[in-house]
Amino acid sequence: MSVHVIGAGLAGLAAACQLTELGHHVVVFEAAPQAGGRARSYFDKQLGCRIDNGNHLLLSGNISALSYLHRIGARRSLLGPAQPVFPFRDVKTGEAWTLRLNQGGFPWWVFSPSRRVPGTRLHQYLALLKLRRATQSDNVASLLGNSGQLYHRLLKPLAISALNTMPHEAAAEPLRAVLAETIDRGGYATLPRWAKLGLSETFIDPALEWLRNHGADIRMGERVTELQQGQATVVAVPPWIAAELVPGLTVPTEYESICNLHFRAQMDPGEAGFWGLTGGLSEWVFARRDVISVTISAANRYMDMDQEAIAERVWGELAKTFKLDSAVPPHRVLWEKRATILATPAQLARRPGTRTANPSVVLAGDWTDTGLPPTIEGAIRSGNAAAMALVNQA
Numbered sequence: 001m002s003v004h005v006i007g008a009g010l011a012g013l014a015a016a017c018q019l020t021e022l023g024h025h026v027v028v029f030e031a032a033p034q035a036g037g038r039a040r041s042y043f044d045k046q047l048g049c050r051i052d053n054g055n056h057l058l059l060s061g062n063i064s065a066l067s068y069l070h071r072i073g074a075r076r077s078l079l080g081p082a083q084p085v086f087p088f089r090d091v092k093t094g095e096a097w098t099l100r101l102n103q104g105g106f107p108w109w110v111f112s113p114s115r116r117v118p119g120t121r122l123h124q125y126l127a128l129l130k131l132r133r134a135t136q137s138d139n140v141a142s143l144l145g146n147s148g149q150l151y152h153r154l155l156k157p158l159a160i161s162a163l164n165t166m167p168h169e170a171a172a173e174p175l176r177a178v179l180a181e182t183i184d185r186g187g188y189a190t191l192p193r194w195a196k197l198g199l200s201e202t203f204i205d206p207a208l209e210w211l212r213n214h215g216a217d218i219r220m221g222e223r224v225t226e227l228q229q230g231q232a233t234v235v236a237v238p239p240w241i242a243a244e245l246v247p248g249l250t251v252p253t254e255y256e257s258i259c260n261l262h263f264r265a266q267m268d269p270g271e272a273g274f275w276g277l278t279g280g281l282s283e284w285v286f287a288r289r290d291v292i293s294v295t296i297s298a299a300n301r302y303m304d305m306d307q308e309a310i311a312e313r314v315w316g317e318l319a320k321t322f323k324l325d326s327a328v329p330p331h332r333v334l335w336e337k338r339a340t341i342l343a344t345p346a347q348l349a350r351r352p353g354t355r356t357a358n359p360s361v362v363l364a365g366d367w368t369d370t371g372l373p374p375t376i377e378g379a380i381r382s383g384n385a386a387a388m389a390l391v392n393q394a
């Protein structure tokens with residue numbers, strides 16, 4: 001079968017690889033001059049080095065993402081600590097703590113005060129079990145509560161980073177799905193991982209090379225404006241474009257942004273190479289070779305702030321917390337305005353499944369109904385599902 005894949009983000013590339021491996025001839029159409037969509041690297045002239053559009057964190061329980069990397073020969077291009085450790089700092093109080101999960105499935109770590117969030121009691125962690133009862137209409141804060149140290153120092157950062165939506169709005173079901181595939185399975189499924197050199201070097205360039213080596217046709221800078229009738233097609237574009245290409249499609253309509261700040265500076269990577277930050281604007285900081293990168297998720301709430309003011313505040317937090325020089329180093333602030341769909345129950349209810357009314361057209365993308373939040377794992381899983389849906393009906 002000959003298949004057109006529209007969009008060379010992770011969903012489209014995963015679909016293309018799956019179809020190619022099954023012996024089908026794939027033509028990938030990508031509107032932009034480069035592949036990768038929302039997960040890409042580029043050379044930043046201002047900083048004089050390559051940076052990612054944003055820090056992307058995987059967990060070792062993201063098995064579709066890891067299988068994809070294995071297939072394209074990039075499994076070893078991930079970096080991360082050998083143990084499931086999550087160091088945190090509170091930028092207001094200076095407090096430091098490290099969540100130290102144990103490798104196995106039973107969460108022994110919550111029994112040890114030195115391995116859990118300071119100021120929390122064992123019984124409070126039982127609240128997480130409520131997630132198992134989450135229904136489609138529940139949001140995270142109403143189900144788990146929105147006060148106390150456990151909320152501010154663990155559940156809130158976890159929900160914001162996993163769902164890119166504030167906990168009072170974020171749907172609880174996809175958070176349950178993430179935890180079921182990671183923390184619930186144990187520390188071995190919760191090892192933090194990220195791209196060693198860059199997102200493109202890990203997730204995108206090896207996939208393009210693998211596809212080309214296996215006979216796929218990749219066409220960059222080719223924007224598709226209508227689908228060819230009767231042609232087997234994977235539509236792997238953002239939701240608003242999919243709605244234009246596929247008549248009658250219901251898609252999510254609200255988005256959340258992510259702000260990433262890249263500072264041309266160095267810091268000791270510490271035990272894990274990254275930290276979670278609470279009590280300020282900064283949420284996650286990654287100490288890369290010669291760039292310190294900070295992520296602020298669910299960033300619509302800061303949209304009115306001046307970018308330079310954000311950079312100064314964030315650097316102030318880093319300088320105070322990690323004892324760095326207080327002068328703000330050269331930096332780049334990157335806002336991805338439509339980083340992901342807003343993961344509210346109402347928006348998630350608008351996610352379409354893989355199949356469309358047209359049997360030769362299937363959908364892929366982190367915004368489709370994967371059961372997961374809009375993430376790399378969801379995007380890759382959606383691409384695999386789209387490929388299999390086409391193959392199974394051919």
Ligand SMILES: Cc1cc2nc3c(=O)[nH]c(=O)nc-3n(C[C@H](O)[C@H](O)[C@H](O)COP(=O)(O)OP(=O)(O)OC[C@H]3O[C@@H](n4cnc5c(N)ncnc54)[C@H](O)[C@@H]3O)c2cc1C
Nearest residue numbers: 007009010011031037038054056057224365366375376379
């Ligand atoms: C700043 C940031 C940080 C993130 N952090 C994380 C993280 O830590 N962990 C995590 O798991 N996920 C994270 N994500 C989410 C992750 O990046 C996405 O889930 C994933 O990249 C989505 O892939 P996709 O293929 O579904 O969509 P996209 O990447 O949007 O791909 C769609 C592609 O379609 C192309 N296209 C559009 N229109 C057309 C057309 N008409 N014809 C041809 N091509 C077209 C686009 O150019 C694009 O390349 C983050 C996202 C951002 C923006």
